[in-house]
Amino acid sequence: MDSVFVRVNEKQYGPFSPRELRAMIDKGKFSKDDLIWSEDQDQWVTATDFNALRYILPTGEAAEQRPKRVIAVGGGKGGVGKTVFTSSLGVGLASLGKDVVMVDADLGGANLHTVMGILEPKYTFFDFYTMAVEDIKDIVLPTPVDGLKLISGACGTLGLANPKYQQKLKFIRQLRTIDADFILLDLGAGSSFNVIDFFLAADDGIVVTNPEPMAIQECFNFIKICLLRRLQLAFRSNERVMEILESDELNRPGRIHIPMVEVVKKVREIDASAAGMMEEVLAAHRPKLVLNMVMQKDDIKEGIAIQAAAAELLSIDIEYLGFITYDQNVRNAVRELKPFLLQNPQSTASQDLAKLISVKILGQSTINSFFEKRKLRKQLMEQRAEYPELNLHQQAPICSIKCFYWGDCDYQNGGHPCSVRHLEPIFKQ
Ligand SMILES: Nc1ncnc2c1ncn2[C@@H]1O[C@H](COP(=O)(O)OP(=O)(O)OP(=O)(O)O)[C@@H](O)[C@H]1O
Ligand SMILES: [Mg+2]
Structure with a gap:
């Protein structure tokens, strides 16, 4: 759901993301009877009539406690x-x-x-x-x-x-x-x-x-x-x-x-x-x-x-x-x-x-x-x-003689980013 504008007590606020809207609902600052601007309908509609809010609005028992x-x-x-x-x-x-x-x-x-x-x-x-x-x-x-x-x-x-x-x-x-x-x-x-x-x-x-x-x-x-x-x-x-x-x-x-x-x-x-x-x-x-x-x-x-x-x-x-x-x-x-x-x-x-x-x-x-x-x-x-692109090489630990694997390591290029351990997650696949 895109961010939306809301109207509570005749005042307009927003735009709010679904998450922010839900936090407002949890705190009692927005209810199902308040209004949301519907771009599709080009008018204010009550939250209950706003289809995309179905997942966010609490209903019945869930109004008291968020279902989990x-x-x-x-x-x-x-x-x-x-x-x-x-x-x-x-x-x-x-x-x-x-x-x-x-x-x-x-x-x-x-x-x-x-x-x-x-x-x-x-x-x-x-x-x-x-x-x-x-x-x-x-x-x-x-x-x-x-x-x-x-x-x-x-x-x-x-x-x-x-x-x-x-x-x-x-x-x-x-x-x-x-x-x-x-x-x-x-x-x-x-x-x-x-x-x-x-x-x-x-x-x-x-x-x-x-x-x-x-x-x-x-x-x-x-x-x-x-x-x-x-x-x-x-x-x-x-x-x-x-x-x-x-x-x-x-x-x-x-x-x-x-x-x-x-x-x-x-x-x-x-x-x-x-x-x-x-x-x-x-x-x-x-x-x-x-x-x-x-x-x-x-x-x-x-x-x-x-x-x-x-x-x-x-x-x-x-x-x-x-x-x-x-x-x-x-x-x-x-x-x-x-x-x-x-x-x-x-x-x-x-x-x-x-x-x-x-x-x-x-x-x-x-x-x-x-x-x-x-x-x-x-x-x-x-x-x-x-989503961040991972630069695995940059995240690699610095190779050191203190490494647990030093004795068994073929590379032992101390001072450089480790050429082995940061690739482990990929080797495991
Ligand atoms: N729909 C798919 N199409 C192609 N490859 C897939 C698909 N689903 C999973 N794989 C491949 O299968 C591999 C194993 O997947 P995954 O690690 O999620 O299995 P797992 O059941 O969690 O294994 P484990 O029991 O060891 O935890 C993944 O690395 C992925 O490349
Ligand atoms: Mg698994």
Whole structure:
């Protein structure tokens, strides 16, 4: 949305950006009954009738408290695009006027900051974990994109990869105290409890996979383990139900057929109210799915196949959000250390994501989503023009004999900018 002029108590102010307008709404200085100048209609209209304000104006319950959605992005296989998806999702939502905080919750291989062009984050999750910083809000870093912030992961820190369940819950609780519309968690690969617990603690969990058989297999396994863990966490104080949930029969690695109807039936035989509760938990458990790196039309069907398999084999509903095409622009963006949505807002992958954001994440109707996508593209073009170009060489640390790698380094050109370490983020891709 462009900046707008407003009229409050017969006086005109502005122009205000969406963010400034929202701050005014939060402080009670602007309400839905005040007026906004509509260029399209060439007249003042009330804020409620101003379409582009829909996301900003609070409605109903939200008037008291800004709604906040914690969205976790996970999936079994490494390298399927979770991090590039999260960063561009953050850029897209922020460009539509949302306040977004992205959190790198990949405890083993944090790299979300690199995708955002931040090579040496001032604070990381490690500072919070070791209690060097007490309030989580103090480790939230700005990014070059308006409205988009980042909590960087603790890159390369041994011993962080295994926080206890309570620590994870505390982390999520603290995250919810941050003032934002969306909090996006970028999770690591695999199906360890560290990943799964974060995935389950979020309001929405998005599973990213690509259409290759190995990735699909790991994605399905991830969905299955999530389901079992969800139930185990919900019923951990009920010993008899836990016996069923922890049985070897259900947890056998490689087992893919776990019809929940039968599990519920078994539980009903020993505890009818627990069975009722289990049905509720199952109905509420609805992971979302994004198929990334789609190369041909037929690939798209894989998403529907995963959905059907989850319904048939696990008795759960998965929401297929859509797909993102395999696009060389995404690779180029990663090399330039930029989110792909900004590097080329017109690219096929960017357009796929724009559709997914407006229709599935923000729930727009098809016609509104058309205008929203146009607006998003315009905003992205503006952001793109302002996005700083990284001069990696200039940012490189000065090479020194004190460097940890000095003994193993083939270059040892002390006094010059380091020819190796500043390229690490690129070598890792
Ligand atoms: N739609 C796409 N088209 C082309 N390349 C893509 C696409 N999505 C991702 N990639 C490429 O895949 C690489 C891996 O992506 P990314 O780091 O986001 O994966 P990840 O799932 O987060 O991996 P990890 O599990 O290791 O954290 C990126 O460097 C990018 O070049
Ligand atoms: Mg990643």
